[in-house]
Amino acid sequence: MKKRILFIDRDGTIITEPPDEQIDSLEKLAFLPKVITSLHKIAKETDFLLVMVTNQDGLGTPSFPEHTFIPAHEKMMNLLTNEGINFYKVHIDRTFEHEKAPTRKPHTGMLTEYLDETKYDLKNSFTIGDRLTDVTLAENLGAKGILIGKKDERAVLCTSDWEEITQFLIQQDRRHKARTAQVHRKTNETDITIHLELDGQGKADIQTGIGFFDHLLEQIAKHARCNLTIKAIGDLHIDEHHTIEDTALALGEAFRKALGEKRGIFRYGHFTLPMDEALSVVALDFSGRPYLVWNATFQREKVGNMPTEMFFHFFKSFSDTALCNLNIHIAGSNEHHKIEATFKAFAKAVRMAIAKEVGNEEIPSTKGVL
Incomplete structure (x- = not known):
């Protein structure tokens, strides 16, 4: 049976994103309202694979040293895992936007393994993010986009409420598995x-x-x-x-x-x-x-x-x-x-x-x- 995937952004989607700042300390780590209970319910009641896809501008460079990124990121991942929210894989692009790297969202260079149609059902997969590039990523993958906090007619759902996202995905999952x-x-x-x-x-x-x-x-x-x-x-x-x-x-x-x-x-x-x-x-x-x-x-x-x-x-x-x-x-x-x-x-x-x-x-x- 081919796997369906939720490609989930990190900053602004799972955790809050300070304006024009990197999340480079534990003090800046804060989760969006209802995101943990929502992801737990999605993981428990659906068979979507959870895949994190995030751009981290210049990670590993002097402007964003890796040692400032790891503590907050690992704290976040450990907390999610302890709540039964297990990500199949985490993909992090470290380039700057001006480099136009093929691995940077909305490009699919980091995600080529999921283009195998014998293993993955991208047509019934979703991206979830807070930027228009997350919807564009869905288009580039042949998936569907869910957009948080903004409006875009290309997205199948635009909302700021994680509970609404959860109910939508559970309904999609049930329809897909309808007997x-x-x-x-x-x-x-x-x-x-x-x-x-x-x-x-x-x-x-x-x-x-x-x-x-x-x-x-x-x-x-x-x-x-x-x-x-x-x-x-x-x-x-x-x-x-x-x-x-x-x-x-x-x-x-x-x-x-x-x-x-x-x-x-x-x-x-x-x-x-x-x-x-x-x-x-x-x-x-x-x-x-x-x-x-x-x-x-x-x-x-x-x-x-x-x-x-x-x-x-x-x-x-x-x-x-x-x-x-x-x-x-x-x-x-x-x-x-x-x-x-x-x-x-x-x-x-x-x-x-x-x-x-x-x-x-x-x-x-x-x-x-x-």
């Missing part, structure tokens, strides 16, 4: 389109032409807290089989795609759900291997306008394309209660299995792949 999938399955018998958002609010827009099937699919969205849109056109003039089967196949494929590598998910889910006299037990594993254990019988031919023989077939088809292991056990006397309880228990088990552990990006398998 969604779009599936279109078209055959001579059906035409099905599904849009799935795993991290949703339980919203559903279901149209299959089979009323009770729509109702059951709505239970999946509601109780798994997924946003689910399904538009299915099938040969219902023949019977319901193809529409139900192909919807299940497309839905399983959507879950497989939205889960991606499955990094950080719990993987396993289970739920026992009562509904009046009925009891449904569902356990599942997004293992990468399809398997269905089905322990259920139905006495009626249909519930609503859905054949009861298709309940098994729905979960078998879902398992085949989602590549998950499903164990389903149903007991009760009311057929409506039995199957509705099963879809709700299935949804609750799915919700448990797809949930992500905060800060965990590992694949939940000793194999290293699912």
Whole structure:
């Protein structure tokens, strides 16, 4: 997975910058309001690499001896590290502006290692700084600029509030990692389109032409807290089989795609759900291997306008394309209660299995792949 980066300026961005002065003593070291708590939250809740990029005019020359720079800089870095704010690298250009060195911001001479498109995602990376040159640096890198204390239409955010920067970056991070999938399955018998958002609010827009099937699919969205849109056109003039089967196949494929590598998910889910006299037990594993254990019988031919023989077939088809292991056990006397309880228990088990552990990006398998 390619890394996204926050290229963060130092003076005027993390620490205050005295007018026309270098920060050459501990007495001049002061942090911007809310910057430490903000950087801590960014480091904890996002996967951006933090990279410091700073121009220090004439560092190491008589006008700015290195021994006057190091104590304040090291004090700053140690304090940040102690707060869980770890910079991947620190890049310091020591030249004067009139030298026009290729390493001096907004030029990218110090940052050529990040131009490797196989390792870094600069399009979704950001620079953060208090000068217009920081926005120009973003342009030169192919990244986006955040500007502190000034206005520039090129920047995606202009603000003096580090909390606002933090919320913006967390939202960007969530959008980037959004677990969604779009599936279109078209055959001579059906035409099905599904849009799935795993991290949703339980919203559903279901149209299959089979009323009770729509109702059951709505239970999946509601109780798994997924946003689910399904538009299915099938040969219902023949019977319901193809529409139900192909919807299940497309839905399983959507879950497989939205889960991606499955990094950080719990993987396993289970739920026992009562509904009046009925009891449904569902356990599942997004293992990468399809398997269905089905322990259920139905006495009626249909519930609503859905054949009861298709309940098994729905979960078998879902398992085949989602590549998950499903164990389903149903007991009760009311057929409506039995199957509705099963879809709700299935949804609750799915919700448990797809949930992500905060800060965990590992694949939940000793194999290293699912």
